Amino acid sequence: MDLNEQQLDMLKEMGNIGASHAATSLSQMLMCEIEMTVPEVSVIDISQVSEYFGEEISAMVVFEIQGEIQPAGYIVCHVPRMSAIRLTNTMLGSTDEDREFNEMDESAITEIGNIMISHFLDATAELLGVVMLPSPPMVTIDMALAAFENILAQVTSGDINEFILFSTELKSVNNDIKSTIIMLPEEQTLVQILRLLNNLINPEI
Amino acid sequence: MDKKNETGSRGENVGIGEYKTGITKISSIGLGSCVAFILYDRKLKTGGLVHVMLPDSNGKSERPGKFADTAVPLLVLEMEKRGSSRRSLSAYLVGGASMFQQFKGNLDIGKRNVCALREHLIELRIPIESEDIGGTSGRSVNFFPEDGGKITVRRADGKCYEL
Numbered sequence: 001m002d003l004n005e006q007q008l009d010m011l012k013e014m015g016n017i018g019a020s021h022a023a024t025s026l027s028q029m030l031m032c033e034i035e036m037t038v039p040e041v042s043v044i045d046i047s048q049v050s051e052y053f054g055e056e057i058s059a060m061v062v063f064e065i066q067g068e069i070q071p072a073g074y075i076v077c078h079v080p081r082m083s084a085i086r087l088t089n090t091m092l093g094s095t096d097e098d099r100e101f102n103e104m105d106e107s108a109i110t111e112i113g114n115i116m117i118s119h120f121l122d123a124t125a126e127l128l129g130v131v132m133l134p135s136p137p138m139v140t141i142d143m144a145l146a147a148f149e150n151i152l153a154q155v156t157s158g159d160i161n162e163f164i165l166f167s168t169e170l171k172s173v174n175n176d177i178k179s180t181i182i183m184l185p186e187e188q189t190l191v192q193i194l195r196l197l198n199n200l201i202n203p204e205i
Numbered sequence: 206m207d208k209k210n211e212t213g214s215r216g217e218n219v220g221i222g223e224y225k226t227g228i229t230k231i232s233s234i235g236l237g238s239c240v241a242f243i244l245y246d247r248k249l250k251t252g253g254l255v256h257v258m259l260p261d262s263n264g265k266s267e268r269p270g271k272f273a274d275t276a277v278p279l280l281v282l283e284m285e286k287r288g289s290s291r292r293s294l295s296a297y298l299v300g301g302a303s304m305f306q307q308f309k310g311n312l313d314i315g316k317r318n319v320c321a322l323r324e325h326l327i328e329l330r331i332p333i334e335s336e337d338i339g340g341t342s343g344r345s346v347n348f349f350p351e352d353g354g355k356i357t358v359r360r361a362d363g364k365c366y367e368l
Contacts, residue, residue, distance in 0.1 A: 147343065
């Protein structure tokens with residue numbers, strides 16, 4: 001799976017639009033400023049995943065992308081454990097960071113993930129002119145790599161040994177909160193997304 | 206070709222679909238639904254580990270370490286190349302968790318991976334000495350062939366134990 005410069009740029013731009021909508025929603029929920037990194041798009045071999053995800057305990061909120069393209073792939077909101085705790089604290093006006101991750105954190109993070117990802121998908125779907133909806137969220141608090149492996153197994157069956165990792169980091173500097181939005185499209189979805197983006201740039205007359 | 210060394214792994218950590226054999230420490234981190242399939246040779250104090258991701262290759266064996274049905278014969282062959290006899294091999298399985306309660310039924314890849322590995326080990330008459338499988342928690346595994354085949358597991362909740 002090779003992507004040329006122009007395709008990478010188009011995907012980054014799409015990520016930019018999606019992530020900025022997600023950032024706005026996060027900023028409204030936390031009532032603070034959110035910084036966003038330039039989206040990264042990389043083609044990764046399955047054997048190298050451990051260079052991107054490790055053993056750090058994180059909250060992973062996972063959604064299947066549903067809609068016109070089936071199966072479309074997955075979209076994930078990844079929040080490291082401490083960031084997740086600070087996120088709940090910020091929402092509830094609490095400051096106790098020295099505690100275990102509890103059920104309250106889990107539902108808070110699921111809801112925040114849900115809102116951010118819905119905004120992300122809404123914005124990208126509108127840009128592309130297709131319907132893309134998130135499935136109900138699936139959540140786990142575990143080693144980031146272990147959780148990611150499980151999702152990866154769904155999109156890299158058979159001969160597919162590479163995948164497109166599409167990630168943007170959203171940060172709240174004030175509260176020291178970090179989160180990453182990761183999109184893991186199925187190959188056919190990616191082909192269709194690229195075609196739609198191409199049509200946007202070079203409209204047929 | 207690619208950067209892989211002769212044992213089929215590019216680094217310290219045995220990544221998805223990769224394998225490694227030898228006498229020194231072999232590690233695989235962050236196992237979720239994947240399974241670390243380990244073979245230990247009691248006589249030679251050597252061993253090998255494959256990081257298996259899916260149960261069935263359906264005949265597509267471009268990367269044999271990735272699938273249970275091809276990983277078993279692959280690792281046995283690699284151990285035989287190192288002078289092992291099949292009779293002195295014991296197998297160990299670590300991983301195969303179900304990370305998301307919502308991935309049910311056919312999607313419980315962890316369970317299917319473990320079942321497939323067991324099945325193929327029975328075919329080759331290699332006994333499973335011990336296993337730490339299932340559950341809902343990720344694991345990291347360290348295997349020390351020269352140290353009597355010691356295997357240590359660290360779970361996501363912080364619990365560490367020897368297999």
